[in-house]
Amino acid sequence: MQLEPYISDLLYRYECVTVPEFGSFLTRKTSATIHETTHAFYPPKKVLSFNEQIQENDGLLARYIADVEKIPYEEASKKIKKRVKYLKSYLVEGETIAFENIGSLSLNNEGKMLFEPSYSFNYLTDAFGLSQFTSPEVTRDLHKETVEAIEKVVPIAVTPQRRQSRGYLKYAAVGLIALTIGGFAASNYYVNQIETHNQLAQEEANTQLESKIQEATFVINNPLPAVTLNVKKQYGNYHIVAGAFRLEENSDKKVNQLKELGYAARKIGTNKYGLHEVVYASYEDRLEALQALRDVKKTHNSDAWLLVKAIEE
Incomplete structure (x- = not known):
């Protein structure tokens, strides 16, 4: 095989x-x-x-x-x-x-x-x-050579003759600067208005919140004593299976027997055959579970086996 x-x-x-x-x-x-x-x-x-x-x-x-x-x-x-x-x-x-x-x-x-x-x-x-x-290697030097070749064919220098023949560019530049300055000024004014509005709204909200807190404040003269509960929860996806039972009452008996022997036994639900599974204990660490399985097989049950399954607690 x-x-x-x-x-x-x-x-x-x-x-x-x-x-x-x-x-x-x-x-x-x-x-x-x-x-x-x-x-x-x-x-x-x-x-x-x-x-x-x-x-x-x-x-x-x-x-x-x-x-x-x-x-x-x-x-x-x-x-x-x-x-x-x-x-x-x-x-x-x-x-x-x-x-x-x-x-x-x-x-x-x-x-x-x-x-x-x-x-x-x-x-x-x-x-x-x-x-x-x-992925092919990115060759940045190749792109650099391409750009340099384009610059040689299409120069972007402006000669004095071009400046004289294109006097309207000077006025367009002045207009563009004026529009930019005006835009910045308007933008700053708008931002300042928003910040002022937000600050006023925040102050008003804080005032209302303090008022509600004062109205809701009260004192308990006889507070209840604090109770601390120590709850130990089963965790881990590695389970040492002790047996599977068709009747749930038999699985309950098995759990009680194992608990009397000192095991952290519990039921983990039913398997695909509808049998109620009982485990000696559950572990988070696989190696720890394997060591515990060896101990169980040597001292108590040679038919015990390891189940790896995520169970909702």
């Missing part, structure tokens, strides 16, 4: 896609960039990386394969395990594994995995439809 199509689908929606007992593909959003030399514009994108240290099964990949292929979760997990065994044996032989639209993996001399991401694919949905393009 090829894992690439499923991993590729999940990279659009999640920051981390873990292949159990193999490693995790991570994404990091970067802004648009411009290459200084080639003048190429690159849209914002998700940069891919690989971390072989994160191998703990969070259930994301197996559950997605199970939903797509309409098979049980356990069967999907077996298929992943079989594929991972094949990939590891391929790497040990010194071969390079190519994941379509994701990148390639190989082993170095020390037995560590080397990942080379694919730069021809963008998993950032906000940048859909945006592509790389190159």
Whole structure:
């Protein structure tokens, strides 16, 4: 079974896609960039990386394969395990594994995995439809040479003979200066009038406001005591799922049981199958959620899994 199509689908929606007992593909959003030399514009994108240290099964990949292929979760997990065994044996032989639209993996001399991401694919949905393009360099010297050539052909100097033959220009210039001075004077007068009007209106508004404030001022002789409430609200899009129940009363019982054990359990609504989901806790940080999931799987419930979902509080 090829894992690439499923991993590729999940990279659009999640920051981390873990292949159990193999490693995790991570994404990091970067802004648009411009290459200084080639003048190429690159849209914002998700940069891919690989971390072989994160191998703990969070259930994301197996559950997605199970939903797509309409098979049980356990069967999907077996298929992943079989594929991972094949990939590891391929790497040990010194071969390079190519994941379509994701990148390639190989082993170095020390037995560590080397990942080379694919730069021809963008998993950032906000940048859909945006592509790389190159803008030609702006050559300002070329425009300068064009202007100088025009000036040589059409000079703009005025000779004494032209001044004598065009005496009317002198009177036109005098008239233009007079109109300009008159326009400035009228403009200043109009602006002063507006400022005076605004100042009077502001003073009148302030007077009315002070009058209303004085009328509305009163004193409470016996003020109520201040009450401080400490409300702790669940935040975060990373949820450790304890189970899903068809009857809501069963989900309430599960929440109470987990709270008695010290977990910050709660219900997060129903899933697409109409089942009421109960979680151990919710987290803002993905790494913190993964660490908490490992603890839960070791100490309480090996079937717990991580759900990444934005929930309106």
